[in-house]
Amino acid sequence: MYKMRGRIRYSEIDRQANLTIPALINYFQDCCTFQAEDLGVGLSYLKENNLGWFVTSWWIHIEKLPQMGDEVLVKTWPHDFKGCLGYRNFVIEDMQGNRLVEAESLWVLMNIKDGGPARLPKEMKDAYLLSPALDRDWGGRKHKADMDAPEVYRFEVQGLHIDTNGHMNNEKYVAAAQELMPGDLIPVDLYVEYKKSALKGETVICRRSEIDGGVQISLCDEENNIYALVEYKR
Numbered sequence: 458m459y460k461m462r463g464r465i466r467y468s469e470i471d472r473q474a475n476l477t478i479p480a481l482i483n484y485f486q487d488c489c490t491f492q493a494e495d496l497g498v499g500l501s502y503l504k505e506n507n508l509g510w511f512v513t514s515w516w517i518h519i520e521k522l523p524q525m526g527d528e529v530l531v532k533t534w535p536h537d538f539k540g541c542l543g544y545r546n547f548v549i550e551d552m553q554g555n556r557l558v559e560a561e562s563l564w565v566l567m568n569i570k571d572g573g574p575a576r577l578p579k580e581m582k583d584a585y586l587l588s589p590a591l592d593r594d595w596g597g598r599k600h601k602a603d604m605d606a607p608e609v610y611r612f613e614v615q616g617l618h619i620d621t622n623g624h625m626n627n628e629k630y631v632a633a634a635q636e637l638m639p640g641d642l643i644p645v646d647l648y649v650e651y652k653k654s655a656l657k658g659e660t661v662i663c664r665r666s667e668i669d670g671g672v673q674i675s676l677c678d679e680e681n682n683i684y685a686l687v688e689y690k691r
Contacts, residue, residue, distance in 0.1 A: 458534045458588055459492035465527045475522040478647065479632040482515070485547045485560060486628065488531040496584040500621060506578065507570045509622045510543070515649040516561040516595040522643060528552045536590035538582060541566045541574035546591045561595045569622070600650060602675045602686050606666035609637050614655050624654035625661075625684075634674035634687035637665045644671065644689040652683045 461484075469480035476484075493499040503509055523529050530550045537544040542565055549558040568575040612633065620626035631649060655661055655676075661684060664675040671690035677683050 458532055459488065459495070461488040461491055461531045461533075463529050463531060465523050465525055465529065467525060470525045474525040475643065476524070478635060478644070479628050481517070481522070481549075481558065482628045482631055484529075484531050484549065485515075485533070485562070488533045488547065489545060492533060498581050498584045507568055508575055508578075509567050509569050510564050511567055511622065511624075511651070511654075512562055512564050512627050513651050514563040514598060515627075515647065517647040517649075518559045518593065519557070519643065519645055519647070520559075521557050523549065523551065523557055529557070534588040535585050536587055538577055538585075538587075541576055543577070544590070546588075548591070559591055559593060561591065561593070563598075596648070598650070600648060600673075600686060600688060602683055603664070603666040603668075603673060604675075604681065606664035606673070606675055609663050609665050611660055611662045614657050614659050614661060616657060618655075619657055622654075624656060627651060627685075630655075630676055630685040631687055633661065633663055633676060634685075637663060637674050638672065638689060644691060646671075646690045648686075648688040648690075650686045652685065653678070655684045 463484060465476050469476055471477050490499065533545060533547045535543055535545045542563065545562045545564060547560040548556055550556050566575045566577055614625050618625045618629045660679050662677045662679065664677060666673050668688060671688060674687040675683055676685045
């Protein structure tokens with residue numbers, strides 16, 4: 458298990474002084490990235506081997522969002538590897554050990570040169586120690602998008618959206634979806650599925666529909682192919 462201590466910054470909060478959902482995802486990304494760096498299989502290693510990790514799904518359960526100035530402990534660990542896939546859990550706790558957030562995530566290792574999946578090299582498997590998965594029913598994968606949902610707004614992918622893999626960073630899709638949510642909504646459960654990478658200059662169309670217990674946001678291209686699906690449930 459890898460641990461990262463942090464303190465919630467003013468730049469990471471919403472109008473109610475709660476940590477925003479995009480900032481929450483950034484804490485997860487930063488924590489697992491720091492683990493990779495400390496294990497010697499971080500950005501430099503991936504670049505040298507033409508590899509890149511891409512998250513395909515998030516399942517996030519929120520008990521309570523930390524607020525401005527709170528100190529938190531972020532923990533992460535992989536619990537399984539299968540071929541090109543990596544399964545990873547995250548938790549966020551306050552400094553008294555109370556669990557605030559739990560998350561499951563699914564990642565795929567890709568060959569950056571040919572764009573295809575890549576099996577984990579032995580040195581990567583050897584670097585990571587597996588720990589048991591969180592005991593929670595996360596529900597199924599591959600949620601169905603409402604293709605008749607009305608368009609609410611669209612935007613063009615800018616350089617500020619792009620990460621080291623040359624694609625729109627996974628947190629940016631959630632930030633775009635957040636624009637369609639009521640400002641006071643704090644979801645209990647959040648599901649995010651990534652289907653296609655958005656590139657600089659492409660147009661992202663955001664569609665919103667009601668689902669049982671919450672809201673679904675579809676982020677699509679101009680041919681209605683889905684980049685990402687985001688679901689918030691109370």
